[in-house]
Amino acid sequence: MKETWFHILDDFKDYIGNGWFVWACFLAALVFCLVKGNDRRKRLFTFSAVAIVILFNPLVYKVVGEKFMSGVYWRLFWVIPTVITLGITLTDLAAKVKMNLLRLIAVGVLCIVIAKTGTFFFNGDTYCVPENDYEIPQVAIDVSDEIQRITEGGYSTVIVPNELLCYIRQYTANIALCYGRNIWGYMNNPSEQQMELYNLMNAEQIDYQALHDGAKGYGCDFIVFNSDVRQIPDEMESFGYTLKGSTGCYLIYSLE
Template sequence: MGGINLNESGLDFVRQVFVTFGGNTTVLTLFLLSVLYLALKGKKEERYVFVTTAVFLAFTVYNPFAVKYILGKLGMVNVYYRFFWILPMVLTIGYACTKVVGGQKKGWRRYLTAAALAAVICFGGNSVLAGGLPKLPDNQYKMPDDLLAVCTVLHEEAGEGTVRVVFEPDFNLIVRQYDASFELVLDRDMVLTYQGSNTVSTDALTEQEIEDETKILQIITQMDLSLDQKEFYRSLREMNAEYIVLSSSSAAVSYVETAGCIPVREVEGHIIFRVEEK
């Protein structure tokens, strides 16, 4: 998971996961200080809501010993980062800061305290602009325009009902968010595993499915075009593929056509091939 191995990290696993997926420990530090402040200055109800929750989580899912010896045996290590979603950091920090500011006398001291806390929160973590300015979505579906165009053409060609399609990895991971009538020939976890992810598993697939999907991925990702074309086409038929969608610039286009797939339409920089029975 993110290059972090429980056996290698040992009791430091929890910290490494938080730093890897949380960016840094600034927010965590603010959270711990907020819990401490509420434990010392908070009312009984506040301590019950915020402090009790933090202590319970600390002794269970964030306990390094529990993670190493219990969660590891339950097979939950690869998705451990999701446990940080239940930590009420934003709520606790916001509440504690509001209580601190409200506890100051009216005047310059209250404004200065509010400004100082706001500065720590705004500049202590990772900037939301670190990855560039947010981009407006292409359309109301928040999907690439070329994906919508491809889906429209596929339905025009195949008619209503479900359609089994081989998509390139980028489309494969999002197409069903737009249209669930497409059946993915390439299993999502298989694609992620092929790309090097270690947070998913292909245990639900048979050995034959893994073999066939690997051959298809080798071609459409242009990793290995030396595969016998008959083997490639056999894998398509074994997986009951009806169509293949490739980028027009893909080096695999000529291979797929030579293998026997029929080019149907070209739309928005993508070529749609039909897989026919032989």
């Protein structure tokens, strides 16, 4: 139980980040809703309190967090109406100021507080101009299109380098992955066979025969290699690989 509590707190820290001041203001706003608010404000308090109790419940974490939301349980904290509660409460407080000038000053101060406690999102660390309408790396689209060309639009199962794991399925549902983000603990835990394939694919020196046999046994149709990262042997055919296509530095091999 103690370990579960620590997991919940770690997820909460992932959710709150550096926003402890905002969270403290939110808790103060909840108290204001309960003590000074009307029935609607008190319902807002009730919803928030129930959400907090549920999300911090170790039993809920055991059932939901570990089985279905591993690695992303912190996202459930988004259901807590932090911003809405703060906005409503600050509006109520500003409305209590009778003089128009003082009310404008109060609103201005609140805007400054909001701006100073926030973070400018559109900077080089958190924002970049998308390469395409899908807002995913163009190379993921190129690799997917090449596989679709090879299969004539059919369904296939592939293994791709780690840099493409998160994007292939965002572009097309016709390409399944032998393993996805679950290999890093997101959503659900990988199977032993998936972990074996991941370790073979990411070994410092790839055992191409073992990777071929393991992927073939899993039902994989293609393996994509990044030739800028891996030195691909000339004798790939002897391991059971057939080069079917390429795009940029990515080579697409079928498994024979």
